Amino acid sequence: MSGDSWKITAIAPRQDVESALAALGEDERMVLSGREVAEDSADWVLEAWLPSTPDETDLARFAALLPARPDAFRVEQLAEQDWVTLSQQGLDPVETGRFRVRTPDHPATDDPAIHELIIPAAQAFGTGQHATTKGCLAMLDRMEHGGVRPRSMIDVGTGTGLLAFAALRLWPDAMIAASDIDPVCEEVLRENAALNRIPLGSGPGEILAVTAPGMDDPVLTARGPYDLLVANILAGPLVELADDFGHHTAPGGDIVLSGLLTSQQDVVAKAYEQRGFRLMEAAAIGDWAILRLRQCAGHAGS
CATH class of the missing domain: 3.40.50.150 (Vaccinia Virus protein VP39)
Structure with missing residues (x-):
């Protein structure tokens, strides 16, 4: 899918990010990925990739995945490209x-x-x-x-x-x-x-x-x-x-x-x-x- 794609980003403890990935996995609307902020860091980045502008339901769903319910999300529109390919970047074998x-x-x-x-x-x-x-x-x-x-x-x-x-x-x-x-x-x-x-x-x-x-x-x-x-x-x-x-x-x-x-x-x-x-x-x-x-x-x- 190309065109109007978006990403929601939050920083949280590694355990919270891994729990979020296990709880939701990936679906047709919201694709999750997680990665370290830096090597050996206790904090990880949780990213959600969406094919269209996130609404209040999307934001609430994302927030519910993290126990601390952080208020500071980064929501950004991505350049026109394949959002599925973007979500797979860095997924080494x-x-x-x-x-x-x-x-x-x-x-x-x-x-x-x-x-x-x-x-x-x-x-x-x-x-x-x-x-x-x-x-x-x-x-x-x-x-x-x-x-x-x-x-x-x-x-x-x-x-x-x-x-x-x-x-x-x-x-x-x-x-x-x-x-x-x-x-x-x-x-x-x-x-x-x-x-x-x-x-x-x-x-x-x-x-x-x-x-x-x-x-x-x-x-x-x-x-x-x-x-x-x-x-x-x-x-x-x-x-x-x-x-x-x-x-x-x-x-x-x-x-x-x-x-x-x-x-x-x-x-x-x-x-x-x-x-x-x-x-x-x-x-x-x-x-x-x-x-x-x-x-x-x-x-x-x-």
Whole structure:
């Protein structure tokens, strides 16, 4: 989209900016990006890119993302150019484990050992840039390297589809489902699947895209219980969904949780341990935690 594009800018503590990115992600109206003010600075810049003049609703929505609710925003009209391209500037490829995630404007790698995925920005949350997504990619890579071989997997809150795509690269014969409560995400996933030559469907080696809140869909229920469940959402919903996720995870199955701060990991882990899970690994990237838990025998579906 070209023409009348605008940007809203505010400076806030890094944790507040990262929380804002996790809470909103990216959508069709407002695209968020965050960056350091300077190397090792405690303050970050939160930027929102919009295709037209921001109104009071846009400004209120932006302000609500930051706990301090700063009054000093910088609102500026940009020169005529592609606002999506602007929002992607500085988004270097993300490399973690055997994965490399890039936007379409970066060249492909020539390393055959790397699982490369192409995810355009400005679509939905899950471009690989955020610490939670990067941490989940690294966790999945370690799990495969350690001998985990799921036959069925689900990515709840899939966003762009990135984690489901990554799982299919690691386990090409698995039956994989990807769900999100936002119907826009299903369209985005389908576009990204085509871009990455990912087959869609309901069989082994294919990804089934479903619009649903959590696991509340008969198709998702029928495909369970799952050997691997991944949910990169937020701490509150993760705690609320512990019983439901436990019901749909197979005995001995794994669950990977993220979207939570390290200060929240004990609360989240406890909710799942009470449901019969055992904490296998807790990793952190900055202030963000990634948890891997395993369903103990005799608890799934109870």
